[in-house]
Amino acid sequence: MVSLTTAEQAMLDGEQGAATAKAMNLLIRYAEALGAERFVETNNVAGVPGSSTPWIKEYYKADGGDYRAIFSRFDLDSDEVVDVPRMNAFSCHLQGGMDPELWREQGMTEAQHANFAYDEGQVAAHGIQVMKTCTPYLAGNVPVMGEHCAWMESSAVVFCNSVIGGRTNCEGRESTSAAMLTKRIPDWGFHRDDFRYGRHAVRVEVPVDDIFEWGMLGYFTGDAVQDTIPVLDGAIGAPSLIRHKHFGAAAASSGGVEMYHMVGITPEAPSAERAFGGGKAEEVFVYDAAARARTYERLNAVGDSRDVDFVMLGCPHYSIEQIAQAAHLIEGRSVSASSALWIFTSRAVKATADASGFTRILERAGARLMTDTCSSISQAVPPGTRVAALDSAKQVHYLPAIMGIEGWYGTTAECIDAACTGRWAGRLAA
Amino acid sequence: MVSLTTAEQAMLDGEQGAATAKAMNLLIRYAEALGAERFVETNNVAGVPGSSTPWIKEYYKADGGDYRAIFSRFDLDSDEVVDVPRMNAFSCHLQGGMDPELWREQGMTEAQHANFAYDEGQVAAHGIQVMKTCTPYLAGNVPVMGEHCAWMESSAVVFCNSVIGGRTNCEGRESTSAAMLTKRIPDWGFHRDDFRYGRHAVRVEVPVDDIFEWGMLGYFTGDAVQDTIPVLDGAIGAPSLIRHKHFGAAAASSGGVEMYHMVGITPEAPSAERAFGGGKAEEVFVYDAAARARTYERLNAVGDSRDVDFVMLGCPHYSIEQIAQAAHLIEGRSVSASSALWIFTSRAVKATADASGFTRILERAGARLMTDTCSSISQAVPPGTRVAALDSAKQVHYLPAIMGIEGWYGTTAECIDAACTGRWAGRLAA
Amino acid sequence: MSAVIDEVEPIVLTGRRVVEGVAEGEALVTQETISGWGGVHAMTGTVIESRHELKGVSFAGKVLVFPGAKGSSGWSGVFHTARLAGTAPLAMVFTTMTTKVALGCVVMRVPSVTDLDGDPLALIATGDWVRVDGDAGTVTIWKGGRP
Amino acid sequence: MSAVIDEVEPIVLTGRRVVEGVAEGEALVTQETISGWGGVHAMTGTVIESRHELKGVSFAGKVLVFPGAKGSSGWSGVFHTARLAGTAPLAMVFTTMTTKVALGCVVMRVPSVTDLDGDPLALIATGDWVRVDGDAGTVTIWKGGRP
Numbered sequence A, B: 001m002v003s004l005t006t007a008e009q010a011m012l013d014g015e016q017g018a019a020t021a022k023a024m025n026l027l028i029r030y031a032e033a034l035g036a037e038r039f040v041e042t043n044n045v046a047g048v049p050g051s052s053t054p055w056i057k058e059y060y061k062a063d064g065g066d067y068r069a070i071f072s073r074f075d076l077d078s079d080e081v082v083d084v085p086r087m088n089a090f091s092c093h094l095q096g097g098m099d100p101e102l103w104r105e106q107g108m109t110e111a112q113h114a115n116f117a118y119d120e121g122q123v124a125a126h127g128i129q130v131m132k133t134c135t136p137y138l139a140g141n142v143p144v145m146g147e148h149c150a151w152m153e154s155s156a157v158v159f160c161n162s163v164i165g166g167r168t169n170c171e172g173r174e175s176t177s178a179a180m181l182t183k184r185i186p187d188w189g190f191h192r193d194d195f196r197y198g199r200h201a202v203r204v205e206v207p208v209d210d211i212f213e214w215g216m217l218g219y220f221t222g223d224a225v226q227d228t229i230p231v232l233d234g235a236i237g238a239p240s241l242i243r244h245k246h247f248g249a250a251a252a253s254s255g256g257v258e259m260y261h262m263v264g265i266t267p268e269a270p271s272a273e274r275a276f277g278g279g280k281a282e283e284v285f286v287y288d289a290a291a292r293a294r295t296y297e298r299l300n301a302v303g304d305s306r307d308v309d310f311v312m313l314g315c316p317h318y319s320i321e322q323i324a325q326a327a328h329l330i331e332g333r334s335v336s337a338s339s340a341l342w343i344f345t346s347r348a349v350k351a352t353a354d355a356s357g358f359t360r361i362l363e364r365a366g367a368r369l370m371t372d373t374c375s376s377i378s379q380a381v382p383p384g385t386r387v388a389a390l391d392s393a394k395q396v397h398y399l400p401a402i403m404g405i406e407g408w409y410g411t412t413a414e415c416i417d418a419a420c421t422g423r424w425a426g427r428l429a430a
Numbered sequence C, D: 001m002s003a004v005i006d007e008v009e010p011i012v013l014t015g016r017r018v019v020e021g022v023a024e025g026e027a028l029v030t031q032e033t034i035s036g037w038g039g040v041h042a043m044t045g046t047v048i049e050s051r052h053e054l055k056g057v058s059f060a061g062k063v064l065v066f067p068g069a070k071g072s073s074g075w076s077g078v079f080h081t082a083r084l085a086g087t088a089p090l091a092m093v094f095t096t097m098t099t100k101v102a103l104g105c106v107v108m109r110v111p112s113v114t115d116l117d118g119d120p121l122a123l124i125a126t127g128d129w130v131r132v133d134g135d136a137g138t139v140t141i142w143k144g145g146r147p
């Protein structure tokens, strides 16, 4: 049985209104399902509160089919519709379904856009930050070490736990929406010290030095350790945000890694011993030249034709550094008539890209800088796309499967070359 | 003598062009001044490259007085003017001199604005990210633990070292501009493990729980330890980015704190022992109720009249969470006719504030959300300002001194009340 | 005689309630974890992940017996939508607790148990008849189908 | 007799070069660290920090003897501007090394030394005549003024 503080009992009893009572009820059911004994307080929640497809709105038509109905019935899993107040926690909205301006180009209809715009207005009206990104930490929501968070989005979760030392489970839509009202989440899993220790070791024997290599190492790692916590050690080059971002997203998609340690690199791994919490590695995996080559093959298993008609960058959403690099690589060239180049980021980062002239450089070259979403989330690719080139292991894991297309994995430079030539010439450098 | 790698020697010899050679020359002089023995590589540089006042442009008129001249002669301290290429490192521009749109309201002239716009165009043209903020970590530049950075801006430096576990000294304009070209900075100070250990202890005996309290504790700490590294322990509440931000900025301004440890909270202080690197505290300072009251008095020493005619929030630049909070506090009220409320943030965060409806709420209430700068940096306050109310210990340290006005320190809510009533009613709650 | 008794006597496993309620039906068993978003088509309750051993099979109206959840944080949302679409399983039995599967069971509102004193993935085969008692935290298995 | 010799014999301190070159002039000594941005008016070389013991005093053309730098990262920029404005000190002697003061000395391009084998803040008084030899890393002090 989960035990409640006085404040939590009061919320359940309706002292903060019906919506918070419903949220508390849902969280108690969730805590009991987990076997959690108490809640932790959180003031950092990232989810997709109340955003819904027209199908769900239609389903709740009898209840009004509006934001209030969807938030009550779906997000809070409530049997009745209640008034939804402004959220209490620092709350942000993760990625959404389309670019707020380039949605036509993404193949969205007027009706879909109207649905999107309505939801976004409601999100804002409820005091939720409209970040619209899978990288809130690049858009002004940076947790700190030890901070209890309630985040969705596997690539953001693994970043928060591993790179920052924040504490979050991989939450779902309903638990994050409820946490926005209650500022509570079950004290289970990554909120607790003993859950955060490593279980398997990965020995890195080939130098791993840019997002392409970090992405491959991540993909290998997730495949090896599945959803346990790996401790990596060895020839890992200087860390940076974008390297961690690509590693974590890859490991979360090939396995289900929600936290990793890198000895001497991540905050909870000053030593291998501390990363394992005094325990021993259950299994040791070796990432050597052969493993690297196998990983490359796997990532490129769905590539056959070298005629690339679509290049998508920005999974997870590109940082300003990556946008600058892409702009630099394409300046003076242009996207081939037989191809397209879409780059995804957050609105916050795009504001800096606009001010820094990168958006203009990209557009002049025929590329598009888009926000809010990505091709996998919105199932949006240019019409007729058959072969995509991608610099993200996560995206190559998902996009070809979702869209039934071929996909190549390579470096950012190889992808931009492919966009400019319409041909894939990527290869694994020794 | 600083030793050079082959690549560094080649830069000095001009293999990457004259500007990089000049930059290397400056960095060698700087390294020798410090007594550094080598350089570290950095790919994260934050400075104010080439931005200059009309006076400096006038000074270098004979050299052309343009960006090229200023960057060569001033930033690189070169005796000749050289061509300035695109920067090589991931480089961003910190806070600047005026809001790009509301500059007239800030009292800037057309000529000043033209100078600003010219510089910004040049910054962008050189591949530098136009972030224009003292909080790059809220605008898409988040270093990771162990990453070597070269940052200016004391409040950002202390955040990077302490909260993230990144590694930067408090760099200057010339060293950051040179590092943008060379990707090098002297291996000295905070880049080295043994420099990062604590020296003094601060025992916190009263609960410290929001930005107002964290700001006061920071101000007390800087005053106590001056520019050494403090290790704080005790009744410190749950950490969050904005709490650290206010603490660090305060400690950097009352003392010169460039790094701090909080036991069990910051990444390099899992224990007091580790924070001190095995050593002992030279001195122990106690933050108790009396120290808290004294700190409050000191911060309010320049407040006399309770007729507040200006409220400035956003030092360091407000996060989206703080903007949301301010919007929430002022919604349905309005700024008094006898007062003004200016809130400062970065352009990236403002993009999210716009999308989230906060900008509109603030404007409807008569407040202004401004970017790029702050009242201290731009010496801009509404005409006739005599008494300011501030929720930042750093700002109350600087602004009244710079502008010759009175200043009050209080909570965000007290400041917003003052803006709406024109009266200061702040007091230290027990 | 004994063979008949074996077929009649059900196996009872005891574990922990995840979600209350009692339901029984035909088991659908997989040794592989299941992805929600990108792995399941909510409108039909069909597994769509390429290379999954249940690819093309629907769990609608079955007792789903599986190791647990994997993949995107959209897991609960997908299974929640399956409930609305009427394609949810009747009950859930799984072995590895995660936030994804816990929340999914809660919002699907189907009887669910875990932490059983025998391995359901070894003891239950697709087609067996299974009663999941979420209140008691038990699973009762009739090998070979409806008793 | 001995008193006369004392006045004539200068004190020599040996330390480490920060910036090369040789300069001599009248000392301006403070026991307090100096802020650049917000602490110094570059156009006149005047300390403007409220409550600073040098408030209102200009270091232009003096040998500045001080503990070191504090305050904003704009330190080097302010002292660099002072050089352009012709208000820089002739030379710098300080006791605590920081990145601020190191970079400031470099871009001011004045002879500077630190790490001396005697405490310059105790041994030098405002008005003493001081030669700073950045090449040799020495400071020569004539108490009471120009010898």
Ligand code: F3S
Pocket (backbone or CB within 6 Å): A095, A134, A155, A249, A314, A315, A316, A317, A344, A373, A374, A375, A376, A377, A394, A395, A398
């Ligand atoms: S939401 Fe983000 S992590 Fe990748 S799959 Fe889409 S860009």
Ligand code: F3S
Pocket (backbone or CB within 6 Å): B095, B134, B155, B249, B314, B315, B316, B317, B344, B373, B374, B375, B376, B377, B394, B395, B398
């Ligand atoms: S630049 Fe930023 S830290 Fe404060 S003094 Fe101005 S808001």
